[in-house]
Amino acid sequence: MTAHVDVAARAATQELSSERLAQIIGGTKLPLQKPIFEDFTKVWVSYQLLGAAAAHNDTLTDKKAIDDAMWPAITQQKLQKFYQQVSASLPHDSASEAGYNTGNILVARHILLLTQSAQRGGAPFTPQQVDSVRKAAESLRAQLTPSNFEAMAKSRSQDPGSARQGGLLPPFHPGQMVPEFETATRDLKPGEISPVVQTQYGFHIIQRLPWSQAKAAYSAEFAKNSSRGAESTYVAQLEQSGKIQVKKDAPGKVKAIMRDPDSYRKDNTVLATSSAGDFTAAQFVRWSATLPEQLVPQIQNAPDSLLPDLVKAMVRNNLMLRRADSMHIDVDTTQKAQMYEQVKQVVVQLWQQLGVDPTALAQAGKNAAEREKIAGERVNQYLDDLVAGRKQYAAVPGELTQILRSKYDAKIIPQGIDRAFERAQKARASSDSTGRAAQPRSDVPLPQSAPPAGAGQQQP
Numbered sequence: 358m359t360a361h362v363d364v365a366a367r368a369a370t371q372e373l374s375s376e377r378l379a380q381i382i383g384g385t386k387l388p389l390q391k392p393i394f395e396d397f398t399k400v401w402v403s404y405q406l407l408g409a410a411a412a413h414n415d416t417l418t419d420k421k422a423i424d425d426a427m428w429p430a431i432t433q434q435k436l437q438k439f440y441q442q443v444s445a446s447l448p449h450d451s452a453s454e455a456g457y458n459t460g461n462i463l464v465a466r467h468i469l470l471l472t473q474s475a476q477r478g479g480a481p482f483t484p485q486q487v488d489s490v491r492k493a494a495e496s497l498r499a500q501l502t503p504s505n506f507e508a509m510a511k512s513r514s515q516d517p518g519s520a521r522q523g524g525l526l527p528p529f530h531p532g533q534m535v536p537e538f539e540t541a542t543r544d545l546k547p548g549e550i551s552p553v554v555q556t557q558y559g560f561h562i563i564q565r566l567p568w569s570q571a572k573a574a575y576s577a578e579f580a581k582n583s584s585r586g587a588e589s590t591y592v593a594q595l596e597q598s599g600k601i602q603v604k605k606d607a608p609g610k611v612k613a614i615m616r617d618p619d620s621y622r623k624d625n626t627v628l629a630t631s632s633a634g635d636f637t638a639a640q641f642v643r644w645s646a647t648l649p650e651q652l653v654p655q656i657q658n659a660p661d662s663l664l665p666d667l668v669k670a671m672v673r674n675n676l677m678l679r680r681a682d683s684m685h686i687d688v689d690t691t692q693k694a695q696m697y698e699q700v701k702q703v704v705v706q707l708w709q710q711l712g713v714d715p716t717a718l719a720q721a722g723k724n725a726a727e728r729e730k731i732a733g734e735r736v737n738q739y740l741d742d743l744v745a746g747r748k749q750y751a752a753v754p755g756e757l758t759q760i761l762r763s764k765y766d767a768k769i770i771p772q773g774i775d776r777a778f779e780r781a782q783k784a785r786a787s788s789d790s791t792g793r794a795a796q797p798r799s800d801v802p803l804p805q806s807a808p809p810a811g812a813g814q815q816q817p
Contacts, residue, residue: 365394365773368402369409369765370726371733375776381744383781394774394781401740402769403753404711406761408732410704411713412725417704417760423697426759429646432678434688439681443591444584452576454568460543461531462578464571465563466506466524467538469516470494472559494553494560501550506564515559524564528578538563547571592673599676603629603668608661610638611668615657617771618642629672633679636672644671646755703757710751711739 366373378394387393410417417423424431457464470490473481482490501509510524519526531539541554541563548567553560568575607628614621624638648656656667708714713732722728742748761767 363773363776364770365777366398366402366767366769368405368767369733370729371405371408371736373398373401373405373773375773375780378774378777379780379784381740382777383784385744389778389781389785391774391778394778395769398769398774399758400753401736402767403758403761404736404740404751405733406758406765406767407704407707407711407753408713408736409729409765410761411708411711411715412718412722412728412732414715414719415764416701417757417764418697418701419760419764420697422760422763423700423756424693425763426756427696428643430756431688433647434692435681435686436674436677438686439677439684440588442684442686444588452572452579454572456579457568457571457575458547462528462575462582463530463539463542464528464566464574465526465542465545466510466566467516467519467526467564468497468501468506468510468514468524468562469558470497470513470560471515472555490560491553491555494562498550498553498562501562501564503548503550503564503567506550528574530582592677595676595680596669596673599631599633599673601629601631601669601672601676603665603672607668608664611641611664612657614638614641615645615653617769618645619769629668631672631676633672633676636668636675640675641668641671644674646759647674700757700760703754707751707753707757710749711736 363375364372365375365378378398382389382394382397470493472487472490497509497513507523507525511520514520514524516524529539533539534542535556535558537554537556538561541551541561542565545551545563545565547565549565551561551563551565553562555561604627610626610628621638621642624642625635626638627635628638628641629636656664712735718728718732721731739748739751743750
């Protein structure tokens with residue numbers, strides 16, 4: 358093995374040197390940016406671990422390993438079921454005509470005559486044109502009755518979003534509409550029609566629906582709002598009873614974890630405490646896998662003052678997961694069976710794409726060590742072909758990488774990636790200054806992250 362700083366990554370028995378990484382990325386037309394080096398290194402690790410699994414004819418059917426790797430998706434589904442059960446058990450207010458009359462949620466139809474071009478961002482009308490539209494709106498208002506409003510809205514309204522529905526708008530809460538529109542609607546009694554109302558969009562005529570017509574839409578929106586309120590109250594009570602306390606040094610540790618999660622997967626440094634005990638760096642690493650990938654750089658660059666709330670949210674979710682487990686909430690067995698089968702199919706397909714089919718390796722190598730060496734060479738050849746544009750990118754789901762890393766040794770070394778980045782910069786600068794490169798550069802873009810296994814399944 359080479360010196361630590363000269364190695365960008367290790368996977369099973371294979372090693373990616375900083376020099377090799379610099380040559381690969383530096384030989385492309387891609388801009389020399391650190392994330393590109395990091396992404397390529399992650400792909401190299403995943404491919405080499407697949408090669409190691411193939412050398413051992415390991416189809417990765419260990420259900421516990423799959424469950425562990427799919428933990429983020431499984432956890433989200435369990436929490437969704439937990440929320441549904443909790444919501445059903447919480448007391449909810451009932452929708453009523455009296456509540457509707459208060460205007461807490463408004464249901465209305467409207468007719469709009471525009472005072473600007475129908476195109477988005479169109480030019481406003483001249484004062485003479487606006488006055489003409491006002492007169493047309495006043496004339497239309499004189500013809501309207503509760504019984505013909507819907508039909509007139511379909512034929513006369515210039516709001517394309519609601520005209521087809523007879524001017525019907527989705528139920529709305531205070532603050533969701535422009536002030537003039539909301540005030541005019543709130544001033545109406547159910548069933549009444551407003552005078553002409555001017556807003557930035559044009560002239561409106563509004564009918565606040567009577568209870569008999571608004572009941573279904575109002576009740577559905579009221580139930581949704583009531584459920585959210587009950588859940589928020591439950592979560593707030595859970596947080597209070599959970600006695601969550603975030604450590605003062607947690608923000609710095611969080612940023613370090615997000616930069617190099619591999620180094621903290623077994624770290625027992627306490628980031629927070631709760632009634633459930635200590636919440637450690639290792640637990641944070643696990644929960645961070647439930648976050649959207651695009652949040653990672655945002656967290657790395659976020660002010661320290663915002664990060665305690667992130668830790669607190671994870672501890673709160675951890676408390677809810679414990680309650681879900683105590684209620685024996687789990688993913689449907691059929692879904693799990695499909696998940697296990699899908700992992701197996703993806704593994705076999707990737708082996709074929711990488712050229713490391715176990716049967717072929719068994720014929721080429723006498724023992725596991727020989728087969729691992731051959732698999733490593735074939736993966737490196739595949740990557741050379743990929744960068745040269747001779748092969749298509751084989752996407753490895755993140756969960757599959759987790760399964761592989763739970764069974765085979767692997768480590769990404771940030772210092773080694775830094776060294777590769779520096780070397781590539783120097784080589785590129787030298788090449789640019791002489792006006793020629795040692796070899797033609799490839800303009801093949803590096804691949805994006807693979808979608809997770811089971812991405813087509815419903816997620817919370």
